[in-house]
Amino acid sequence: MTVDLAAERRQLRSVLRDRRRALPAATRIAAAEQLATRLLAMPFAPTHGYVAGYWAMDAEIALHAWQLKLPRDCVYCLPVLGDDERLRFAPWRPGDALVSNRFGIPEPDVSPSSLLEPSHLAMAVMPLVGFDAAGQRLGMGGGWYDRTFAFRQERPAPPYLVGAAFDVQQVDALTGAAWDVAVDAVCTETTFIDCRKVPA
Ligand SMILES: Nc1nc2c(c(=O)[nH]1)N(C=O)[C@@H](CNc1ccc(C(=O)N[C@@H](CCC(=O)O)C(=O)O)cc1)CN2
Numbered sequence: 001m002t003v004d005l006a007a008e009r010r011q012l013r014s015v016l017r018d019r020r021r022a023l024p025a026a027t028r029i030a031a032a033e034q035l036a037t038r039l040l041a042m043p044f045a046p047t048h049g050y051v052a053g054y055w056a057m058d059a060e061i062a063l064h065a066w067q068l069k070l071p072r073d074c075v076y077c078l079p080v081l082g083d084d085e086r087l088r089f090a091p092w093r094p095g096d097a098l099v100s101n102r103f104g105i106p107e108p109d110v111s112p113s114s115l116l117e118p119s120h121l122a123m124a125v126m127p128l129v130g131f132d133a134a135g136q137r138l139g140m141g142g143g144w145y146d147r148t149f150a151f152r153q154e155r156p157a158p159p160y161l162v163g164a165a166f167d168v169q170q171v172d173a174l175t176g177a178a179w180d181v182a183v184d185a186v187c188t189e190t191t192f193i194d195c196r197k198v199p200a
């Protein structure tokens, strides 16, 4: 990535994070409910298996409403940071033990041997900082989701990758980097964008 592109992404992240922080509480609560409805209505929404969400922080759109309404055969999981800079996943239900990771985000307190590999997920919902209509995404910049799901560049879903965001996080067009893993869909409080490539 060129210095210019990296600087441009940093600047854009800051603008978009400010924008989502500025949303009033009532808007955020309603948006989380609407997001849940849209996630459950997606054409490829899993009916069973492991599905990953995240513990919302920094004014990210929340997933608790979706977790509560998941089909009974879906197992909700949270990401856990690995020493190899990739994410693994662990089932989590309200009341299960949590520990704070190096970014201050709660994650399930489980032994490494019980963690799930990303390839075992039916779907992963990831928090977006920004997105465009083509499914290019901007994350926090640590590359965690890109590294974790790099295998999806050569392999079809599952796991389906879905970005979650508020409408105000959409931008006209993002310049992708070679390692960027595109999402299969983006869901906001008002919109489902199906970004899947149609085979030629
Ligand atoms: N809710 C949530 N969970 C998540 C992510 C996320 O973006 N949101 N991640 C997405 O990759 C992974 C964790 N990766 C992260 C990468 C960078 C920063 C970050 O830059 N945070 C701070 C600085 C905090 C610090 O270093 O103490 C920041 O807010 O600027 C946070 C998480 C997995 N879990």
Ligand SMILES: Nc1ncnc2c1ncn2[C@@H]1O[C@H](COP(=O)(O)OP(=O)(O)OP(=O)(O)O)[C@@H](O)[C@H]1O
Residues within 6 Å of the ligand: 009, 137, 138, 139, 140, 141, 142, 143, 144, 145, 146, 147, 150, 177, 179, 180
């Ligand atoms: N497959 C990979 N292998 C090694 N490093 C990677 C890989 N994917 C991403 N990275 C590194 O991670 C960083 C990701 O930066 P980028 O600006 O693309 O993050 P992002 O779009 O915010 O995504 P994420 O949500 O994954 O952090 C880059 O510095 C890149 O070098």
